[in-house]
Amino acid sequence: MRSIRTSAPRRRGRRSTPAATGLVAALALTATACGGSTDDKADPKKPGFGASQAADGGAGKAQIPAGIADNLEEHGIDVDKWKAGGWQDWDKGKWLSEAGNYVNPVIEGLWKPERMRSAEEADKTLSTKDATVAQGVGDPEPGPVEAQAEQTPYHANAAPVGKVFFDSPEGTSVCSGTVVKDVNHPGRSNLVRTAGHCVHAGGDGGWYRNIVFVPAYNDLGRSEAELSNANASEIAPYGNWWADRASTSTGWIEGGVQTGGAGAPYDYAVLHVKPEQGDKSLEETVGTALAVDFSAPSAAGAGRTGAWGYPAAAPYNGLRTFKCLDAPGRFSLASDLPSMHRIGCTMTGGSSGGGWFRVVDGETVLMSNTSIGPIDNTWLAGPQLGRDAEALYQNMSRTYGDR
Template sequence: MRTARTALGASALALTMLTTAACGPDNSSADSAVTAGAGTAAAPNLGLPANLDDLKKWKFDDWEKWAKDYALPAAAKGFWTLDKLLKAKPREPIAPPAPPTAAPTQPPSQPAQPSQPSQPSQPAKPGKSSQPGAPTPPGTPSAPASQPPAGQPTQPGHPTPPPAAPKPSSTQQPASQAPAQPAQPSQSAQPADNGNDPLPRTVNAQPLPHPYAKPGVHGKLFADEPGSGADAAAGLNHYQCSATVVADPAHPGKSNLVWTAGHCVHQGKGGTYYSNISFIPAFNSAGALSGGKRAEEAQYAPFGVWNATQAVTSPQWKAEGGDGGSPATHYDFAIIRVQPADGGTSLEETVGGSVPVWFNAPRDQLGITEYGYPAAPPFDGMELNRCESGRPSRLSYDPTRPPMLALGCTMTGGSSGGGWLAVKDGKPALVSNVSVGKHTGEPKFQAGPYLDDVAAGAYDFLSRKG
C-alpha cells in the first residue's frame, strides 16, 4: 500500500484556494502554485478554476482542455492471466483520519436523527468538532440513518426502495422531501456540525447466490500501479477493485462505460493513471473459483475481460488525492471506457444492461444497497457481496464541499469503487461508490462521494468522447 501523501487539514488543499480566477481551465504550461493554508505545501496548478462553483459550470470544452491524459493504452490481450488475478492485492478503501477531541455522545434512549442536508443552515447537532473540516467523532450510532429497508432484493443491482414518505398536509413541499443542495464555498456560515451525522451502525455484508442473475452490471476491476523496485520487478503491482457498468447517454443501449473510485485508477496528487486497467463483469458468477478452486477464463469471466482505453477522474482527486483521509475523498470517483468486443458488440449488450447515474440525488429519499467484491480478510475476493444499508448518514472532511454518503457495511479492501444503487422511478440507479472505509472496531462503515455537477460534467465528457 502506498505511503499516505496527504493529511487532513481545514480545507488547506481545498479547490477553492487555487490562484487562477478563470472559469475554464488554464492552458498555461507554467507550474503555478495553489494558495494553500498555513503550514501546507503548495501544489501544482492543474489548470483548475478559482472555486467549486466555477468547476460545476465547466462545459465539454473545458473538460477537454483539462483532461489531456484521458486516453489510455489498452492492456495486451490475455495480459490478465489467472495467476495475475489471484496475485492482485485488494485496493483498500481510504482510511478515515483519526477523530479529533471527543465530543459529547447522544444518550442511548435518544438516538440521533439524520440532519436534513437540504437545509445546511439548520443541521442536526450530534456534537461539534474541535477541528473544522474533520468529522465529528461518533456518538451513539443513528439507527434511523442506517436501518436497512425491509426485505431483501432478489436480483443483483435491484435495491429495495425506501419506505414511502408521508404525504404533506399542505401544498408546500416539506423540507424532508426537498432535493439536497450541496454546500457552496461562498457560504459564510458553515453547519454547526461541519456536515456530519453520527456514524451509521454496522450492517453485515451478504454474498449473492451463484449464478448471478442478469444483468451482470457488477464486476471486478484490475490494474497495475506505476512504480519501480522489487514489487514491480516481481510483478506485484497488481491491484483489484470493484466497479459497475453504467449507461452511456451518447450511446443508449450500447454503453462501454464503467464507474469506479478515483483511487482505483489514479494515484492522486503528483501521480498518474494506472496501467493495464481491465474490467471483468459478473466475475466468478458460477462459483468456479470459490473455495480455492481454479478454472478456465470462460468459467470465471462469463462475459469476458474488457480492457480500458479511456478514463477520467475528478480534478480534486488528481490535485489532492492520496491514501490519507482528506477533502479529496469527497470527489473520489472515476469513469472508464472499455474497448468493445470483437465485432463491435458493446459491454452493455453483452452483460444484458446497465444502470443510469443519479446526480444530485435527494439524500433523505435514498435507500442504498452497496455492491462489491471484498478481498481482504475475512473475505477472499471471489464472491459478489451486498450490504442492505438503507438511508445514508453525512460524513464530511471539508464543510465547503457536499458531505459524503456514509453507510454501515462490513466489506473490506477490494470493495473500493463498488457501486451504490438506489431506486429512482422504480429502477436501480447508481448514486455513489466506495471511497472511504473503516473495517476495525465498531461501527464498521464505508463512505462514498455525493455525485454533484462536477461528477456529471466528467461523466458527460467521457460519454461524448466515445
C-alpha cells in the same frame, strides 16, 4: 477501499430483466424489512475530462489518434515497447499524471485468471491525528451492517457489477465497478463507473496501467479451491474489457492521496472500455446497464441504498460479490469539503469503486460509489454525484461513446 483511522470506527448478451429485477428486489426488500458536488474543481472545458486512447490496430500495432502520439513521445513512451513490458517502468518523471495523458493499449493475454486472483486491494490507513480534523456537516455514525453474499449466478442477479483490475507501483491491484447506461448511445454503452483512486494515484502520482473491467467476475461464486484449474470463461464469463479511455475529477487528480484526503468527495471515475476480443458493446454483451442518478438527496431522503462490490481484504478473499443495504447519512472529512454519503457496511478493501444503488420510480439507478471507510470496517462513504460528475460523464459519452 481507501481506509482512514479514527479513534473509533473508520473508513475505507445475457438476460437483462432478471439482473435488474434482482437488484430492485434486494433494495425493495430492505425498504420493508442496503460525486462530485458543485464545489468540484473539474471543468468540462479543461483536459481534466478527456482521456487519451491507445488501442490496438491492424497487424498488432497500436494506433494513436492525432494529437496523442506527440504527447506520448514527449513523455518518452514508445507504445510497442510499452506493450512489451515497458509499462513496468514507474519512473516518477515519466508517470503520466495529467488528465489528457492517459494511455492504456491492449496487451492481449496479460490478465489471465491466475494474475487476477493474485491482485490485492490497495488498502491504506490514516493516523488518528490526521483523521481527527474538524469535520463538516454530518450525521451520527451508522451501526455496522453485515455484508451479504449476492446470489449466484451473478449474471442473473447483479449483472452490471464487476471487478476493475489494474497495475500500480505496488503490484497488481483490484477494485469494483458497474456497467452504466450511455444516455447518448442507448443500448450500446461501453461505460463503467468506479472510484477515482482505482484509476489514478491522485496528487502524488498518475494514471495506473493495464486497467481492465471484468463484469460478473466468477459468475458462479466458486471457491478458491474450485477455481484452481478454472478456465478464462469461468472467471470472466463476458471477457476482459480494456479501458481505452478514463476520466476522473480534477478534484481527485489534484487533491487525492493514498487515504482519500481532500480528494475523497471527488473520488469517482468513468471508464470507456473495449473488449479484448469481439466487437459488440459492453451493454449488449452483458445484457443490461444502470442509469446514473446525479440528483440523489444528500441525506436519508435518498431512501434505502445498496452498495455492491467484491471485498478482497480479510475476512473476504475477493472472489465473491457482496452487498450492504442501509439508509445513507451525511459524512464530511473537513468543514471546507462537501459532504459524502455514508452507510453501515462491513465490506473491506477491494469493494472500492463498487456502485451504490437506489430505486427511483421502480428503476434501479446508481447514485454513488465506494470511496473510503474506517479501519474496523463498520461503514462506507461515497461521493455525491452532482453537476460536475454529470459533466464528466457527459463529456466521456459525447466524445468517445460511439467509438
